[in-house]
Amino acid sequence: MNFASDNVVGASAPILEAIVRHNAGALPAYGADPLTLGLTPRFREVFEHGDLAVFPVATGTASNALALAAMVPPFGLCLCHEEAHVMEDECGAPEFYTHGAKLQGLPGTGSKIDPAALAAWLAALPRHVKQMPPRALSLSQLTESGQAYGLDEIARLSDIAHRHGLSVHMDGARFANAVAALGCSPAEMTWKAGVDILSFGASKNGALAAEVILVFRADLAETLEYRRKRAGHLLSKGRFLAAQLDAYLAGDHWLANARHANRMAARLAEGLGALPGVRLAWPVGGNEVFPILPAALDRALRQGGALYYDWTSRSLPPGEAVAEGEALVRLITAFSTGADEVDAFLDLARQASRRAAA
Known part of the structure; x- marks a missing residue:
């Protein structure tokens, strides 16, 4: 009777079978193998986005931290809920990979950021060189209280963020559970509602260790190839990440x-x-x-x-x-x-x- 976390269970059979199936033989390293290259068209189809950029990584911490590093300069702020995983459970990884940017937590019932509170906070922020400027909003889906932002909530929050010059990141560690609960499409929950980058989680939902940074804006994607490599998160045997993700998507597993x-x-x-x-x-x-x-x-x-x-x-x-x-x-x-x-x-x-x- 272990209900401590969805991290404590093993991987699903189709994903383990895919790893074994793709183990034999020699393939190009560092993501140049056919299976990894094939992930981009797969995710573009799932998310109905022809220009989607796809960056597999092994951990959710890397996915979140590298995504925020592409959005927030060292002198900037990332707004999130005060209980967000990026705020409380990643040992300062977002601050590390952004080279000093700061996370600013906002309150909200159910670990959700309230649109009115976000708008009021941004409107009251002093505009001065002594004040770190906000550059990104990070939304957890599901939240730390297990709540799913509705599509209208995501759209309202994204609109407020964009009007104030912020990009929008979604920490989708339990993205699949939110999609299943709301009965919507992945596209409706992300770029169609204003999300610019998604940290798409798989490890909590059947993968062994696989996450993906999905970037819906080309200008935010251009540095991530280098950031991922420099951070040590471009796996030499990338086919094993790809094998997991390929099986994860197959047949809507x-x-x-x-x-x-x-x-x-x-x-x-x-x-x-x-x-x-x-x-x-x-x-x-x-x-x-x-x-x-x-x-x-x-x-x-x-x-x-x-x-x-x-x-x-x-x-x-x-x-x-x-x-x-x-x-x-x-x-x-x-x-x-x-x-x-x-x-x-x-x-x-x-x-x-x-x-x-x-």
């Missing part, structure tokens, strides 16, 4: 994986929400569930072998709070999470609730 993970999260949320004293901090927007549990239930679940993380209450909805004797936690389902695992967790929770009521 990426969306099938995400839909399954989302269904398991919905099953988990429904079961937990029926228990006395349990409520969801935010609606389920993908494959993450954030219940507020009675402390006794939290202890019983952990003692019963369930694994998950405590979570922060900083972006709870207005009027919501974690009271004394309660715990806010995060549960994540993955492409490989089985209904039996979810049901075992829910059975454990029901037994603990009955004992507490007796």
Whole structure:
């Protein structure tokens, strides 16, 4: 019953099989192999964008940090939510690769940036050489609270950013889960809504280690070949990244994986929400569930072998709070999470609730 993260599970069978299948023989190195070269037309088809630039890398940290480095100069600001992964969980990699640019966190319910708050912040910013100028907006999809920005929200935020001279980056570590949840196309969620660069995640959704920087604007793509190499993220045996991504896209495997993970999260949320004293901090927007549990239930679940993380209450909805004797936690389902695992967790929770009521 491990719901700690979608990073803790292995890779999906089609992706592992693709790695083995493409292992034999000699192929050109550093991304010059046919499989890597074939990724560009594949992604252009998926995203309905004929000029899309495609840069595979091995980690989400590299994808985010290098993307932001192409958008923000050393003297600039990148705006993001105050809980964003780029802000709190990447050990300063964006600042390192931008050579000193700064991240500015903004508050918002559900770890979402509110368009009105973004507009007000930008309007109030002093225009002076002593003030670092904002150059990019980074949106997490899903957010750190498991919420999906709607297409209208992305479009509004992008429009505000562009009117103030900012480029728009999307951290799509769980992009597939958001697409599956909203039922939209990848194009609708990105460039058609104003996104300039997407960090397209695969590692959390079935890949072994594969992410892609997808650039929808040619002027932002021109330095990334050099930035990726200089940063040590151009793999010599790039075919193994390409093999993963090729299998990930084949037959919409990426969306099938995400839909399954989302269904398991919905099953988990429904079961937990029926228990006395349990409520969801935010609606389920993908494959993450954030219940507020009675402390006794939290202890019983952990003692019963369930694994998950405590979570922060900083972006709870207005009027919501974690009271004394309660715990806010995060549960994540993955492409490989089985209904039996979810049901075992829910059975454990029901037994603990009955004992507490007796």
